[in-house]
Amino acid sequence: MAHKRDVSGRRVPCFETSVHAKWGLTRGALATVGGRMREGNEQPVPRRVSGLSNTAALLKVAIPSSIIFAVGCGSNNPRDLLACTSASPGSLQVLNLGTLVAGQPGEILLAYQAGLDGMQVGDTLRLELPTAWYNRYSCPQRENLTGYQSRDPDKANYFGVLNEGGANRFSYSTKVDRRLDGRFNRFKSILEIHLEEGEVPAGERITLLVRGWKEGQDFRVPEAAGSGWIRGEFVPASVALCPALIEPARLSVQAGAPVELVVALPSVGECGEWMTLKMCLLDEYYNPCPAWHDPVTLEVPEQIEGIPIQMSPEELNAREGGLVTLDFRVADPGCYRVRALTGGLEAVESNPVRISAGRPGAKLFWGDLHSHSEVSMDGMGEGPFSYARDVSLLDFFALTEHHTHEDNPFARRTLLPASEWEAIQQDVSDYYEPGSFVTLLAFENSATSPSGHQNVYYPTEEGPLPLGGQLDKTWQPVSPYGAFIIQHHPGIIWHYHERPAFLSRLYAFFIEGSWVRWSAYPRIPRPALEIYSLHGQSEYYNPLDSLSYENCGLGLPREGRSENCWTGISKQGRHYARNAWAQGLKLGVVAGSDDHRAQPGKAGGGLTAVWAESLTRPDVFLAINGRRTYATTGDRIILDFRVNGVPMGSETTLVGFPEITVDVVGTAPIDSLQIMKYELGTGPWEVLLDVRSQPNEVNLSTEDTFFSSDTLYYVRLEQANKTHGRPVRAWSSPIWVRAAK
Secondary structure, rough: OOOOOOOOOOOOOOOOEEEEEEEOOOOHHEEOOOEEEEEOOOOOOOOOOOOHHHHHHHHHOOOOOOEEEEEEOOOOOOOEEEEEEOOOEEEEEEEHHHHHOOEEEEEEEEEEEOOOOEEOOEEEEEEEEOHOOOOOOOOOOOOOHHHHHHOOOOOEEEEEEEOOOHHHHHHEEEEEEEEEEEOOOOOEEEEEEEEEEEEOOOEEEEEEEEEOOOOOOOOOOOOEEEEEEEEEEEEEEOOOEEEEEEEEEEEEEEOOOEEEEEOOOOOOOOOOOEEEEEEEEEEEOEEEEEOOOEEEEEEEOOOOOOOOOOEHHHOOOOOOOOOOEEEEEOOOEEEOEEEEEEEEOEEEOOEEEEEEOOOOOOOEEEEEOOOOOOOOOOOOOHHHHHHHHHHHOEEEEEEEOEEOOOOOOOOOOOOOHHHHHHHHHHHHHHHOOOOOOEEEEEEEOOOOOOOOOOEEEEEEOOOOOOOOOOOOHHHHHHHOOOOOEEEOOOOEEEEEEOOOHHHHHHHHHHHHOOOOOOOOOOOOOOOOOEEEOOOEOOOOOOOOOOOOOOHHOOHHHHHHHHHHHHHEEEOOOOOOOOHHOOOOOEEEEEOOOOOOOOOOOOOOEEEEEEEEEOOOOOOHHHHHHHHOOOEEOOOEEEEEEEOOOOOOOEEEEEOOOOEEEEEEEOOOOEEEEEOOOOOEEOOEEEEEEEEEEEEEEEEEEEEOOOOOOEEEEEEEEEEEEEOOOOOEEEEEEEEEEEEEO
């Protein structure tokens, strides 16, 4: 599966720029000799740095593994081809698997057992930790180096050997290098341990300690729970031996104590229909808690059958993984909610379910159409499909890993490996359960202006991965497969937070960025645009908006977004949803989290609502392509918007005045509800109706008596509450109304 890393991988070369520190010495007592830090009177240990070039990697496949011809093995001349035999790499084992808790004090205790050849003077052991153990998001400018030290194991940012009486035989370094699993599209910080004297006999174990990532004595485990691989490589000093990958060791980070209870109901149903309530616990960093330790009390309306008023921990833990499901049905029409309370957590209320007397014309389903995991060069974490289904409790999901990365003309272009694309297609197939959980095959193509960033979605579980580039280059190879494209953050300017904002704006003024110029490709069909994500709102240019790119950063408050390297600022101009609509583009709206932690769908990150006939891939795909969608910042607000009976996303021709109806069932009182109007070709944007301070449920209708020419309408609303620190909003897809001639 895409979130399960292949334990076999080939090594690829990179730069040999290292900073070495002899363990036990102060930095002032060191001098640089031959690229390594040593004592001033110490002679360098003769040792060649080995590496495989791209050509060598191919040769290694073509020739038996016992004898290969590799560029750079014992030579710095790329023309020299030397016969190398593979070294015996040894093995790794994590000794403290059960002690690592997300966001809590902790460390990694690792055992390395020497291989058949042991470890000789000049040999090097190289280690790569999972992405989550580095900075929260990839920061190429810093390369995620955090100032490791190997002098004091009781202080932060330590890595080194702990064996009594033998630790001073080693020296240490950190290096920015390509990943040890053979990935070309991302750099990592590599920890290196060099044997300087003596030997480590075959089969002997040495104990390594890695801790830190925060200054002071508060050693914290990364916030993202889950498993990951510690990869290793043995680099022998001998010119006759080539580097060999060590079998990776599994590292597991457990969820912390629960701080949030999540309860989700279907949004619509009919009397007597059996439906399912879903419930789970989250820790401080949105990780799922696998077990329940306290009973749950449920406040259930008397019309609901099948949901108990209390559940014991034994009943709650009947299903492994922490997800609780309860089948229920409702006797009478109406809107219902369920309240739940457990332990010392704040009581929560579910989203509303609206029950009709007969079968509703369409069902309402919720999903995240934009999310990333560690497969993307700037992502981390594993298991996005299971998180979407079992933690965020979504109905549908699309994993949109980065295929290209071309945010500016000078950026290095990267491609999603073919093996990863195959694994994603397999996940899309394996996780698809019609009627329960829908998966969509997708990828993200990131280009400079005028195309900007867009996601490509396929109607089936298989599709090609074409070369990236501008929108026309992307569209040509995917259009025969029935794919569609959705743009996102169309007005963003990327801003490195350590750089003054005016420099980012100056750069954006003179050089193309990643914003969208809607007039560039008017003939390429795009059914929708992403009007909201963790980056912020893309409805219209307003840098002062509480949901602008400037004010949202790249994460929710509990994710420590101030630590991110990059954020967004708004580019002034015709780059937003209203500008696209004013130019005549027929675009519905969606929302996606654009999460980069393998945690799609969490509240506050953005959700897409679709009105579809059934929860199947064809029907969900058809609903999005037909603009039967609306967007929210994450709360499951029920919104039905119509003009003369036709639903949102439609085009219609009228004689007379449009009759507009809006039905809302919110998750909190409605602070503001507006019907927006735009006369095509003339403008300007007008507020046709503005109502304030309404209860959770709002039913209103109005007539546009000034209607005389082709006009579009859409609904925007904001609730009185906040979710995870962000205002709660919803946007409907527009309805385009033509005046009959």
